[in-house]
Amino acid sequence: MxxxxxxxxxxxxxxxxxxxxxxxxxxxxxxxxxxxxxxxxxxxxxxxxxxxxxxxxxWTLRERSMVTIALLAALGQDDEVAMHVRATANTGATREDVCEALLHVAIYAGVPAANHAIKIAKRVFQEMDAGSAAEGQTGR
Incomplete structure (x- = not known):
């Protein structure tokens, strides 16, 4: 539609x-x-x-992004965590912001939830970096 x-x-x-x-x-x-x-x-x-x-x-999109990532991580919503980590490229939330949000998850929702979300965020950031590097090479 x-x-x-x-x-x-x-x-x-x-x-x-x-x-x-x-x-x-x-x-x-x-x-x-x-x-x-x-x-x-x-x-x-x-x-x-x-x-x-x-x-x-x-709230700014950056602030909403950090809260959303923390909530999704606490709930174990892996696909949504990855999608919203990707969206930080558009919201202005930095990698430091994501790290800080996930530290809160560790304290308030549990270390296993934060540990898993950190693994997801690291993978997504690596994919984003690889995509940026590939774009830079093709843009010559």
Missing amino acids: ADAQVGSDRYRQGMVTRRKVLGEAHVDRAQAAATAFDQPFQELITEAAWGAVWSRPA
Whole structure:
């Protein structure tokens, strides 16, 4: 379903924020993969998570990014942790920020959860670095 087909202002704002945080390519892939079965879910997360929460002005995208990574790590949501670590390239959260968030996870949610999330973050950062290096070589 195209973005313009959903009518609420909150959905439209959510889509803007979602694209800003996760990137055009990621959101385009998610939209293209949506089926009649999961389309209502895609609309819900775009409107509620991205439009109602991530779009609020009190916190920056960087701050929301750090909190989100910590919460996802505490909950053991590996795929979501990886996706949001990738999104730090768009939110302004630094690797130091991610490290600090995961130190909080260790204390408040447990060392095993933080240890696992640190492994995920290290892998994602290595992939991001490899992608940046490859882009630099092809851009000559």
